[in-house]
Amino acid sequence: MPQLIDLSREIHHRMPTFPTHSPVAIAPWGTHSEIKQAEDVTFTSASMMLTMGDHAGTHVDAPAHFDADPDAMTVEKMPLELFYASAICLDFSHLPLKSDITVAELEKAERASGEKIGAGDIVLLSTVFNAQVTPGSPAFYADFCGLTEESATWLGEKKITAFGVEAISPGRPGRNNYRVHQVCRDLGFTHIEGLVNLDRLVGKGRFRFIGFPLKIRGGTGSPIRAVAVLEE
Secondary structure, X not given: OOEEEEOOOOOOOXXXXXXXXXXXXXXXXXXXXXXXXXXXXXXXXXXXXEEOOOOOOOEEEOHHHHOOOOOOOOHHHOOHHHHEEEEEEEEOOOOOOOOEEOHHHHHHHHXXXXXXXXXXXXXXXXXXXXHHXXXXXXXXXHOOOEEOHHHXXXXXXXXXXXXXXXXXXXXXXXXXXXXXXXXXXXXXXXXXXXXXXXXXXXXXXXXXXXXXXXXXOOOOEEEEOOEEEEOO
């Protein structure tokens, strides 16, 4: 049986999100204290109310997020094949917080993995960020490692489908982050943010990444349930 590794953050009330994105609010809507009657059957049921943006938790950015072209692809139009792909995880756990992930670091990590990044791959970047900071703390929003314009270009020129990070942004705060998004726009790939458990994939070779988005009409992104499938 294959081993499944959950790569997704738990979605919960007031969870940390990128400061410019809408917050997450979750509350009971129906509870078991409410007795319902249908003909001769008495029953109870429970449900929750969720209010959140399309970039909450572990999520993918659709091209419409970083491309101002009115014809840029929204999330419900993205091919499902993009979210069911061969993947590798590169190890950057040696980098201190606030580091740029440079082209040289990418090349070094690719060699250490024993794999070659190829067209259509999803490349995950493990920095053990989640073990180093507290969610919602100032460090959570600012101290992560991230790609640069040059290193994002290096990945995009390999024709990957997407790359994935643990942090709330793919590049360091400020100019780097904006330019990484623009590189995705210009080279036609995307990225996944807010992943967890990437350290469990380091040294595992290739695996199957699965992380389908919700079918949000006009969505600029979507939460996903990201999973790595490791064959025994």
